[in-house]
Amino acid sequence: MFDLDRWREIFQTINKNKLRTLLAGFTVTLGILIFTILFGMGNGLKNTFYESFQDDAQNTIFISPRSTSKPFKGFKENRRIEFENEDLEFLKEKFADRLEHITARVFKGVSAKYKNEYGSYDVRAVHPSHQYLEQTETFKGRYINQNDIRTDARVAVIGRLVEKDLFGDKDAVGEYFSMNKIVYRVIGVFKDEGSGDREERTIYTPVSTTQRIYKNTERIDQINLMYDMSIGANGARKLSKEIEKELKKRHNIAPSDRSALRINNKIEDLEETLQFASLLQIIVIVIGIGTLLAGVIGISNIMVYIVKERTKELGIRKALGAKPSSVIGMILQETVVITLLFGYIGLVIGNFILNSMGDKLKDWFITNPNVSQGTIIGATIILVISGLIAGYIPARRAAKVKPIVALRDE
Known part of the structure; x- marks a missing residue:
């Protein structure tokens, strides 16, 4: 994981294939961007319901x-x-x-x-x-x-x-x-x-x-x-x-x-309202996760293409003694780097959009839309796991290719 040569090789590969990297990362950025905005909107909706009950005592x-x-x-x-x-x-x-x-x-x-x-x-x-x-x-x-x-x-x-x-x-x-x-x-x-x-x-x-x-x-x-x-x-x-x-x-x-x-009894009104708000937020989260998964599927498809494009290179590596685990590790590491990098970009853009909105959407019952630090950390973990899953299938397929077959690939 901390092999300096491998890290250097990953960044060289990314630098040489900018368009391919951008295509892979764009789906992740778009997915996490939409997820962040939708989740923030859900929180904004909940904030509105809370605010509507703050004026009077609840008990x-x-x-x-x-x-x-x-x-x-x-x-x-x-x-x-x-x-x-x-x-x-x-x-x-x-x-x-x-x-x-x-x-x-x-x-x-x-x-x-x-x-x-x-x-x-x-x-x-x-x-x-x-x-x-x-x-x-x-x-x-x-x-x-x-x-x-x-x-x-x-x-x-x-x-x-x-x-x-x-x-x-x-x-x-x-x-x-x-x-x-x-x-x-x-x-x-x-x-x-x-x-x-x-x-x-x-x-x-x-x-x-x-x-x-x-x-x-x-x-x-x-x-x-x-x-x-x-x-x-x-x-x-x-x-x-x-x-x-x-x-x-x-x-x-x-x-x-x-x-x-x-x-x-105001507590009943509050509970019913917050239950409704939570239900809406769950719906928003499900839609957001669906969008995120669409991005993960996109990067998986692109990783399949990347592996196919590098078939001969991987064959040479195996012919020189590279273990299957080494091949899998290299592809997964590259996938995680792309996922984290472009996922972070999506989070930053999403938070910027939410902060720019402020209270401009109050007429639509959305107050102070935001995403908490815990959500950001959770989304990052999901990104890493999803990136690993997305890259593992093509990586495992590449590791099984026989060197002689890979060397013959055009």
């Missing part, structure tokens, strides 16, 4: 009341289920050992005004724990706290774009503005870059304040909770089922009624 469950679809215990179907503060407190106590945070949500649409500036925005009336579920970053002022809930404070945390719309370049914290002609004080400004403009045009208020202002009710539109991650995916599914069962008991809903409550 969350969203519970929304709807209408019943079946009669139960004297209640008719199509009965509208309504949640109240007691339902939130019930879940908080019942599942305290598995919950980290729990909050209500009340949704309102408002017309907001500050001096001569107007705008229409969505309001979410929430508890302080809501910031952990949404992973909201308050970069000015503060978020809603428990004292705001207790005192029904007319305060608001506004999105970055709400501040820009109504207050321009002015710092909104401490300023007063109106929502549906009711005056609130801005206590904080948040940003949520992962969710786009709509999220940053949202306003948060204390849930108790909104309940008192609008019809003095304890009704809530949604219950959101964050569970302890230590319970795992199976524990999260079990928790969802237990919550559904308890709420159906409290609101006299038929156990088989699937319409009365909507319980969305």
